[in-house]
Amino acid sequence: MIEQAVRPLAANPKLRDLILAVRRSYEQVIDEANKDMVLFAGPSAAATERAHQITAKFREYIEQHKDAITALQILYSRPHRQQLTFKDIKALANAIERPPQQWTPEVLWRAYEQLDRSKVRGSGGKMLTDIVSLVRFALEHDAQLVPYKDQVETRYENWLAQQKQGGRVFTAEQIRWLGLMKEHISASLTITVDDFDYEPFLQHGGLGKAYAVFGQQFTPLLSELSEALAA
Template structure:
């Protein structure tokens, strides 16, 4: 997804505002917007929507990705107009063969695209001397540019760009109260250890005191879980610990535990994500003996699931290009993307396949094609298994 890792978020926004619509630039920007959405607070979302025309960060990222999709409504409208010229009495289709591969999202969208073509008489006249294929390609190129412009139009607003930059910087601020201390031999200074101990004790007291009030803690304290833990519930917990007087985040808490129990803490030098808070709570509750990054836990559960699933697959279900897992390489690629999505979001739903990174690989239509009528069962199994 990230095509411009060395370019700052602010520079990407500025480039788009100045008219840069290169695929690499837009893909990188959409990816960063999608990541920002995971840490977005409700009050920040309320500030964004009035400036973006009602769009959320997820909507903005999705619109950009969809505008880059080669099977966007431009192709459908061009095909429809071409067919109408040949068969005036025939209704052209605006759907792909598979019922789940939707090209035109709504009648209004198709109407706008078709009428855009009809209004540009000068373009049609200039293109009339070209062959049918070249004329169609030229029309698609023009309309694709228009759809991209529509997707990025909210970002032309300098107030929105400034707000997004401010929110991103705010969410990236990590106050490391431990690693800044001078290291004595291979450990931490006595002052740092004392602060780490105080933070850990306060955190464990907090989760004990609020286990009946905060949804995420209610779920994690119930064994077996009475309901599935959601990303929204974890975000609620994160918002609670970030407020005064606590002012904690995942990185601070992880470093505090690493300072006190180094042998039991993995990934101390890595970058934390919101779902790592689940691992922190489980460790603080003494449900887990080790503090392991949440994506690593999900990955281990995924490997076990693949092994079990491959044993269940009968000989009739295996294809000639299937790997030792019983899944084809392409299926495994999609399963791994689903694994990574669950690691960052705790679960996956069918609608998620319409967003990055799935949309770039064919979206909901492609995953249906690969897994057929087993898709819903696979999604349910992965949601139940990976995040436990």
């Protein structure tokens, strides 16, 4: 039976050669003796130059508009003379998104990351508040570019540790509410009494519940948190 099966091949040299040629075209030679050498890893020269242009123009934009845009006025000064608001950074975001810049926080973040990944921590640029981190980094007020949310988290942990050292103890329920306040500041820069009439606070009882949980320390606590976490 085998002899009958191979008889057409044995009698047809051209067919045998064709089959061998097709087989060789699919074969892959693996060199196990020599290691592969990476000739290039990283962004192209053109992409790097583009990133450099974006970051240089962003710094130039800050310098040119530091007296005209409220957010830049506040962030440029050290220490800040007034507290930054979400309205301020929204106005800045709208300004830089217009032509000819057409920048978004994510575009600027990627540009800095492309230039020097070692100075960029985390995946930022997705929240509007990351503009604060971008401006501070561009002005060299911060040595690393860190998502604003991560900065607030670090400040919150430090603040809690300071309260504990000072003998100030919070209940488990108060800690849950403090966590909600922290998240709100991460996304909105500040927190006020009016914010408790909206989500996510409303689903936990709103302003009335917050007063019941914290008592007389509630109102001054809001100012304290805003100052400590949004520094």
